[in-house]
Amino acid sequence: MLNILPMTLKGWQAALLISSPHEKGYSEPQVAQIRVVRVLTSSGDTLSDIYTLLNDSWHYRPSGWEARRQEFILQLKSGTDETRSRFLWELYSSYSPGDVRTFILLPLTDGLCQKGSDILRTRFITCLVSHINRLSQTGVGDSITLPLLDIVKTVKLHLPSFICREPSTGTRISMLNSSKRHDSGERAFWKPDTPVKSKEVL
Structure with missing residues (x-):
């Protein structure tokens, strides 16, 4: 529906922006409200900002996408793997995946590459x-994950060879600045330990 993830709808419900669906799904008035919230979130305001706009507009103060980008940059500079992962998950729980990619991830990609x-x-x-x-564990389709893989490949081209730790297991892995595909397929960009002259990044 409107290219909105179930996790995003749940986030909007938790923020009291929309009501829970009925047994047979969302009613027409609920869908109309979802469309309204979808438009409002496209500004980049927080869900709290939008709740204030809808319920107490006198105190509404917009923040927008620039504030979200700066929050992500702060996470990259000072956060941990865990806090960065949580922050990105919260973005996907608040906004449509297309908006997160267009207004946060792609501008950050351009800045980081330059x-x-x-x-x-x-x-x-x-x-x-x-x-x-x-995301893959939640069963979302390629239309959501493949654009993110493209971003990873773009940023990877601006990195030298280095060794880091795979985020889920902590296993040492080498990420090579190479456009070659690995045996495991086109989507594989983590390559097992390989002797390379590089510095360790933790």
């Missing part, structure tokens, strides 16, 4: 890989 440090690029990739794995 002038970001290797450490920030590495953290960004690790966060996205963890998020892709988590």
Whole structure:
């Protein structure tokens, strides 16, 4: 429905922006409200901002996508793998995946590729890989995960060879700046330990 993930609808329900569906699904008035919230979230305001707008507009103060991007940059600079993963998951629980990609991930990708440090690029990739794995476990389709893989590949091209730890298992792995496909298929961008001259990034 409207290209909105179930987790996003649940996030909107938790924020009291929409009501829970009936046994047979959402009613027409509920769908209309979902459309309204979908439009409002496209501004990048937090769900709390939108709740205030809908219920107490006098106190509404917009924040927008720039604030969300700065929050993500702060996570890349000062957060941990866990807090970055949680932050990205919360974004996908608040906004449509297309908006998150268009207004947050792609601008950050451009910035990181142009002038970001290797450490920030590495953290960004690790966060996205963890998020892709988590999304895949929920059964979302390729239309959601493949664009994220494209972002990972784009950022990876701006990295030298390095060794890091696979986010879910902590296993040491080498990520090579190479466009070659591995035996496991096109989607594989983690390659098992390989002797390379590189520095370790933790």
